[in-house]
Amino acid sequence: xxxxxxxxxxxxxxxxxxxxxxxxxxxxxxxxxxxxxxxxxxxxxxxxxxxxxxxxxxxxxxxxxxx
Amino acid sequence: xxxxxxxxxxxxxxxxxxxxxxxxxxxxxxxxxxxxxxxxxxxxxxxxxxxxxxxxxxxxxxxxxxxxxxxxxxxxxxxxxxxxxxxxxxxxxxxxxxxxxxxxxxxxxxxxxxxxxxxxxxxxxxxxxxxxxxxxxxxxxxxxxxxxxxxxxxxxxxxxxxxxxxxxxxxxxxxxxxxxxxxxxxxxxxxxxxxxxxxxxxxxxxxxxxxxxxxxxxxxxxxxxxxxxxxxxxxxxxxxxxxxxxxxxxxxxxxxxxxxxxxxxxxxxxxxxxxxxxxxxxx
Numbered sequence: 001x002x003x004x005x006x007x008x009x010x011x012x013x014x015x016x017x018x019x020x021x022x023x024x025x026x027x028x029x030x031x032x033x034x035x036x037x038x039x040x041x042x043x044x045x046x047x048x049x050x051x052x053x054x055x056x057x058x059x060x061x062x063x064x065x066x067x
Numbered sequence: 068x069x070x071x072x073x074x075x076x077x078x079x080x081x082x083x084x085x086x087x088x089x090x091x092x093x094x095x096x097x098x099x100x101x102x103x104x105x106x107x108x109x110x111x112x113x114x115x116x117x118x119x120x121x122x123x124x125x126x127x128x129x130x131x132x133x134x135x136x137x138x139x140x141x142x143x144x145x146x147x148x149x150x151x152x153x154x155x156x157x158x159x160x161x162x163x164x165x166x167x168x169x170x171x172x173x174x175x176x177x178x179x180x181x182x183x184x185x186x187x188x189x190x191x192x193x194x195x196x197x198x199x200x201x202x203x204x205x206x207x208x209x210x211x212x213x214x215x216x217x218x219x220x221x222x223x224x225x226x227x228x229x230x231x232x233x234x235x236x237x238x239x240x241x242x243x244x245x246x247x248x249x250x251x252x253x254x255x256x257x258x259x260x261x262x263x264x265x266x267x268x269x270x271x272x273x274x275x276x277x278x279x280x281x282x283x284x285x286x287x288x289x290x291x292x293x294x295x296x297x298x299x300x301x302x303x304x305x306x307x308x309x310x311x312x313x314x315x316x317x318x319x320x321x322x323x324x325x326x327x328x329x330x331x332x333x334x335x336x337x338x339x340x341x342x343x344x345x346x347x348x349x350x
Contacts, residue, residue, distance in 0.1 A: 006133065007130040007131070007133060008130070009133075026133050026134070027133075027134070028131065028133070031131070031141075032141060032143060032176060033131055033176070034128075034172045034173070034175040034176035035175070036168065036171075036172055039168065041171050041172065041175050043175060044175070059130065059172065060130065060131050060133070061128050061129060061130055061131060061172050061176065062128075062129065062130075062131045062141065062142075062176070063126040063127070063128060063141075063142050063143055063153070063155065063173075063176060063177070064103075064126065064127050064128075064129045064142055065102070065103040065104040065105070065106060065112060065126065065127065065142055066102060066103060066104040066125060066126055066127025066129075066156055066158050066293075067102030067103075067104045067105075067125055067127075067156065067158065067244070067245075067291075067292075067293030067294065
């Protein structure tokens with residue numbers, strides 16, 4: 001069991017998974033989303049090879065209206 | 068208002084660039100930059116942007132909704148990066164660190180796009196820039212390869228510091244963000260324009276078309292606005308008004324206004340050749 005924080009909310013998974021699998025679980029596959037893991041950018045090219053580990057803090061962001 | 072040495076430089080530069088705005092080596096026909104916040108919907112956002120003629124469009128970076136309407140439309144479908152130069156901002160950031168992280172996310176999100184709008188806010192009541200944190204963030208972002216357009220106070224000394232750090236444009240507020248109070252301190256803006264070599268854009272405070280024209284008449288290189296358009300009764304029409312105001316203000320600046328004269332009225336019509344004054348009538 002791993003416990004992580006995604007956009008401020010706690011989530012739990014049975015086993016470690018990579019960023020790509022996490023995005024799929026959250027129904028974000030194919031969406032234009034940028035990922036930060038523990039304060040560091042995870043480039044799109046590394047989504048399939050970067051594992052999410054217990055205690056990780058993730059930020060998933062998009063562009064919205066703003067000035 | 069007297070203009071300093073840099074105003075003549077700006078006039079000379081205007082001829083070289085055929086009147087276009089040049090930011091970080093890229094040329095733009097429009098000197099009006101607009102935001103995408105506070106519109107009724109994305110269709111209105113797009114219509115207002117089109118009416119404004121703006122080419123540089125600001126967007127904010129926020130957490131994505133998880134587990135909600137998977138087919139929710141995305142802003143980028145309405146404001147495609149292929150057509151516009153997007154300018155991701157750091158609105159809502161109160162520290163240099165948060166601003167830098169936000170723009171690294173923006174660069175990742177926008178496939179390496181590195182032109183950004185830095186703003187580090189001081190407090191939620193005024194949204195006034197926190198200048199020490201702004202300077203710190205600018206330093207880190209420039210080192211990290213970003214092209215930084217920076218929201219700042221209208222302090223000419225710190226505006227120059229931002230240029231010296233490598234920012235590609237400085238963007239002093241004319242009055243508080245979203246206030247629509249207009250150009251409160253034209254004298255300070257003039258000092259910034261005269262001392263800073265990179266483009267100076269008024270960012271924040273414009274309320275209506277005349278405010279935008281005044282900013283441009285002072286010699287600003289451009290104006291960035293959001294609420295003045297989005298909060299108008301008819302945003303698309305106001306966007307068109309702002310386009311014309313920025314163009315008119317720029318033309319007036321290039322034309323060079325007449326000096327203001329107190330107590331030295333000069334008639335526009337010939338002073339001689341008027342008809343004989345009427346004689347007083349007998350009582």
